[in-house]
Amino acid sequence: MEKRTVLHMFDPMPHVSPFDINMAVDSGFESIFTYNNVALEQVNGLVQDAIFSRGPAGVKRTGLFIGGRDLGLALNMLDIAKNAMVPPFEVSVLADPSGACTTAAALVACVEKQLRIKHGVGLEGLCGVVYGGTGPVGIATAVIASLAGVDVKIVDPFNINTALEKADEYNARCGAKLKGTYASSDADKARLIAHADIVFCTAKAGVQVLNADILGDAKQLKVAGDINAVPPLGIEGVKRMHNGEPLVHAVNSPGAVGIGSLAVGDVKYKLQHALLAYLLTAAKPVFLDFREAFERARELV
Ligand SMILES: NC(=O)c1ccc[n+]([C@@H]2O[C@H](COP(=O)([O-])OP(=O)(O)OC[C@H]3O[C@@H](n4cnc5c(N)ncnc54)[C@H](OP(=O)(O)O)[C@@H]3O)[C@@H](O)[C@H]2O)c1
Numbered sequence: 001m002e003k004r005t006v007l008h009m010f011d012p013m014p015h016v017s018p019f020d021i022n023m024a025v026d027s028g029f030e031s032i033f034t035y036n037n038v039a040l041e042q043v044n045g046l047v048q049d050a051i052f053s054r055g056p057a058g059v060k061r062t063g064l065f066i067g068g069r070d071l072g073l074a075l076n077m078l079d080i081a082k083n084a085m086v087p088p089f090e091v092s093v094l095a096d097p098s099g100a101c102t103t104a105a106a107l108v109a110c111v112e113k114q115l116r117i118k119h120g121v122g123l124e125g126l127c128g129v130v131y132g133g134t135g136p137v138g139i140a141t142a143v144i145a146s147l148a149g150v151d152v153k154i155v156d157p158f159n160i161n162t163a164l165e166k167a168d169e170y171n172a173r174c175g176a177k178l179k180g181t182y183a184s185s186d187a188d189k190a191r192l193i194a195h196a197d198i199v200f201c202t203a204k205a206g207v208q209v210l211n212a213d214i215l216g217d218a219k220q221l222k223v224a225g226d227i228n229a230v231p232p233l234g235i236e237g238v239k240r241m242h243n244g245e246p247l248v249h250a251v252n253s254p255g256a257v258g259i260g261s262l263a264v265g266d267v268k269y270k271l272q273h274a275l276l277a278y279l280l281t282a283a284k285p286v287f288l289d290f291r292e293a294f295e296r297a298r299e300l301v
Pocket residue numbers: 098099103131132133134135136137138155156157158162202203204205206207209227228229261262264265266268
């Protein structure tokens with residue numbers, strides 16, 4: 001009899017995300033086990049406990065998921081999990097803390113598609129600003145865009161040191177070329193948007209970051225994507241279902257278009273589903289983060 005499929009979900013936070021548990025069920029895992037408050041130093045032991053009990057056929061029916069709210073910590077856990085494998089006792093692992101890898105990958109892929117369709121250009125060489133760029137989704141968005149050739153600034157709403165530290169951390173870790181800045185006033189936000197080709201709005205839910213006046217200062221904006229689905233939305237005039245509709249308030253950026261949270265969410269949902277399913281179907285064990293997520297998102301959009 002074929003063994004049941006099992007997903008072990010490791011999380012450094014007090015609770016594993018119900019969103020991710022639902023996704024795991026809908027992706028076909030029959031048994032799901034959640035581990036809360038997992039410390040980095042516990043990952044090696046937990047992984048080795050999971051790989052030896054089911055035999056070579058069983059490891060093919062077993063996956064690991066790493067959650068939490070901190071992308072750097074999740075990437076460290078992924079590295080430790082990978083190094084804990086003892087071939088042929090190896091299982092596939094997906095790191096997607098706070099949905100950061102899949103949401104960011106979906107957002108950048110949606111933006112790239114609109115750049116191509118509406119402006120005939122790719123990501124490379126453009127200037128991008130990530131408002132809310134120091135959160136988990138923002139930093140993943142910034143790294144993906146930077147590795148694709150965008151000159152990216154991450155924006156913290158209050159503190160330049162937070163932005164500079166995050167930029168340094170992810171440049172060293174991922175080979176990105178992020179710059180850090182802050183924008184605590186509308187004037188700061190307008191100064192940043194003036195020379196942006198792309199805006200990624202990945203700020204906290206329920207916060208309008210860019211109003212019509214600020215958008216009026218954009219001089220060369222091509223595509224703006226917002227992932228906040230909770231009113232007020234992040235960019236005035238960009239509705240949740242927008243996917244390439246004109247950015248009406250960007251009056252000085254002819255042809256600028258917007259992408260809303262549910263358009264991104266639709267891709268993110270399909271992407272996370274596909275990556276979870278891939279944990280069981282990959283020919284060899286795979287260790288998935290934002291890099292593979294972006295490759296797959298580009299195929300999906
Ligand atoms: N559409 C989708 O499929 C999807 C999927 C997942 C998540 N989301 C959404 O993605 C967004 C980002 O998620 P997250 O977990 O990364 O969020 P988060 O950690 O709550 O916040 C992200 C960023 O927003 C900043 N921020 C806080 N208050 C702000 C303000 N008043 N103005 C501008 N920025 C502000 C935070 O800065 P500080 O750290 O300094 O406070 C942080 O840099 C949320 O809106 C979430 O709901 C959407």
